Amino acid sequence: MADNVKPRVRVPKTAAKDEVVTIKTLISHQMESGQRKGKDGQIIPRSIINRFTVTFNGASVIDVQMEPAISTNPYFEFEARIPEAGEFVFTWYDDDGSVYEDKQSIALA
Amino acid sequence: MNLDRREVLVAAVAGAATVALPFSLAAQETAAPKTAEELIAEFTGGADVVEGDGVTLTAPEIAENGNTVPISVDAPGASEILVLAPGNPTPPVARFTFGELAGSQSASTRIRLAQTQDVVAIAKFPDGTFMRSSSNVKVTIGGCGG
Numbered sequence: 679m680a681d682n683v684k685p686r687v688r689v690p691k692t693a694a695k696d697e698v699v700t701i702k703t704l705i706s707h708q709m710e711s712g713q714r715k716g717k718d719g720q721i722i723p724r725s726i727i728n729r730f731t732v733t734f735n736g737a738s739v740i741d742v743q744m745e746p747a748i749s750t751n752p753y754f755e756f757e758a759r760i761p762e763a764g765e766f767v768f769t770w771y772d773d774d775g776s777v778y779e780d781k782q783s784i785a786l787a
Numbered sequence: 788m789n790l791d792r793r794e795v796l797v798a799a800v801a802g803a804a805t806v807a808l809p810f811s812l813a814a815q816e817t818a819a820p821k822t823a824e825e826l827i828a829e830f831t832g833g834a835d836v837v838e839g840d841g842v843t844l845t846a847p848e849i850a851e852n853g854n855t856v857p858i859s860v861d862a863p864g865a866s867e868i869l870v871l872a873p874g875n876p877t878p879p880v881a882r883f884t885f886g887e888l889a890g891s892q893s894a895s896t897r898i899r900l901a902q903t904q905d906v907v908a909i910a911k912f913p914d915g916t917f918m919r920s921s922s923n924v925k926v927t928i929g930g931c932g933g
Contacts, residue, residue: 698890711899713876738886740894747872747880749855749897749930757890 683707685780687768692787693760701732701739704753705770705778711746727752727778729771735764760784823873823907830869830882830909831917839918842868842910846922853900853930861893862910862918868892869911874904899930 688702705727712724726746732739739758758766763786770778821829827836842862850856860868860883870880885892892910900906905921912918 700890713901733886734888737888738884739888739890740886741884742894742896743882743884745879745881746877747875747899749899753895753897755859755895757893759888759890761888 683770683772683776683778685768685770685778687766687780687782689766689782689784692785694787696759696761698757698759699784700755700757701766702753702755703730703732703768704751706751707770707772709746709748709750709752713746725773727770727772730754731769731771732756732758733767733769734758734760735762739766760786762786820877821879823871823878826869826871826879827907827909830867830911834915834917836909836917836919838920841865841912841918842908842920844870844906844908844920844922846906846924848923849925849927850900851927853902853926853928855897856900856924856926856930857895857897858906858922859893859895860908860910861891862908862912863892864912865892865910866913867911868894869909870898871907871909872898872900872904873907875899875901880906900924900926901929902926 683706685705690699693699707727710722710725714722716722724746728744730742730744740756766782768780844860846858860870862868866885868883871878872880880898883894903925905923907919907921909917909919
């Protein structure tokens with residue numbers, strides 16, 4: 679597992695039915711691109727998060743396939759429609775097999 | 788030692804697997820990265836891609852630091868958006884697939900650009916059409932470690 683991986687997510691606490699809300703996510707990760715050389719002149723092997731998915735009550739909101747060209751500490755902002763009260767599940771998949779997850783509940787206003 | 792046919796076969800297969808595995812891994816690593824054209828063809832399945840207003844790629848004109856270039860893509864009604872940076876050592880950037888609860892077919896992120904280039908976004912629509920948009924970004928400091 680990569681060091682100090684910490685997902686951060688900003689979701690509104692409440693929303694009206696069928697309201698479209700903006701969600702911001704950031705996960706701290708070095709996202710080693712596999713292009714950089716270390717002090718010894720050797721290429722540092724690639725180590726990135728390669729996939730990010732968001733579901734709400736089991737239904738898909740967005741699914742992102744990520745490549746080494748995504749910056750350090752991957753940031754994503756997108757919109758979701760809220761049909762009912764429920765829970766967002768954010769999942770990040772690391773190259774090394776680690777899976778990071780965060781959950782956020784949202785209530786109907 | 789008394790080996791029957793089955794045991795010999797099992798041993799042979801296991802031996803072959805241990806030889807083949809490191810070789811296939813090495814082959815994967817040394818394979819040349821796919822070009823932007825190959826990636827587009829793979830994404831569209833050979834369908835025509837039209838330059839159009841259906842997809843918008845927003846990127847800064849000048850990025851002083853290629854390590855974090857903010858971009859956003861927007862393609863109302865699209866099911867998927869592919870983002871490529873053909874001037875990078877590996878052109879693919881990201882592929883967004885929008886689900887049934889997506890509030891809009893748009894997303895923002897931050898990407899790395901190795902050099903000044905045209906960043907390309909291609910949107911796939913449910914009716915099987917594809918639209919592309921590109922945006923030139925001038926990069927002062929490259930973002931791929933070079």
